[in-house]
Ligand SMILES: [Zn+2]
């Protein structure tokens with residue numbers, strides 16, 4: 001090196017030092033001042049970061065979203081429970097209606113036989129054929145009632161809860177189509193991570209002092 005570089009600050013002294021960052025030349029005095037300046041800037045950044053970290057630790061910025069999501073989940077849960085209760089009530093009502101209908105039918109048949117028996121007895125109006133027919137009617141009724149108990153004519157068809165894909169009924173998803181975020185969500189759900197201090201935010205400042213002959 002033959003030409004001597006002058007200090008970028010004072011322009012009078014020889015620039016014996018260069019800053020690895022801005023590539024300027026400085027005399028020793030101004031190089032120290034330049035380093036001081038960078039140190040002050042670093043302090044500013046550190047202060048801002050500390051304030052942000054304090055804010056982060058003091059209040060949960062995610063709590064608003066969490067309570068909103070929890071509210072929606074609670075609503076979904078109560079709607080589902082209401083629907084289950086309503087469906088169970090409906091099917092109970094159907095069972096009652098169907099069985100009452102059947103019972104009413106049997107009762108009518110019984111009453112017909114009872115009425116006919118009483119009438120024929122009162123009026124002394126019966127022959128072998130009538131007795132056989134009435135006995136047959138009573139046997140048939142007895143058989144029908146026995147059948148109901150031994151071979152129920154109604155059965156329930158139930159969609160088993162293990163066959164329902166519950167995880168598709170309600171699930172969490174990112175609003176954006178950011179697949180990277182989605183992957184993060186999946187990874188975080190497996191290993192819950194705490195707050196990580198980002199060393200890169202206060203980037204290390206490299207400098208060197210070169211002596212030029
Ligand atoms: Zn200087």
Ligand SMILES: [Zn+2]
Nearest residue numbers: 019021022023
């Ligand atoms: Zn510099």
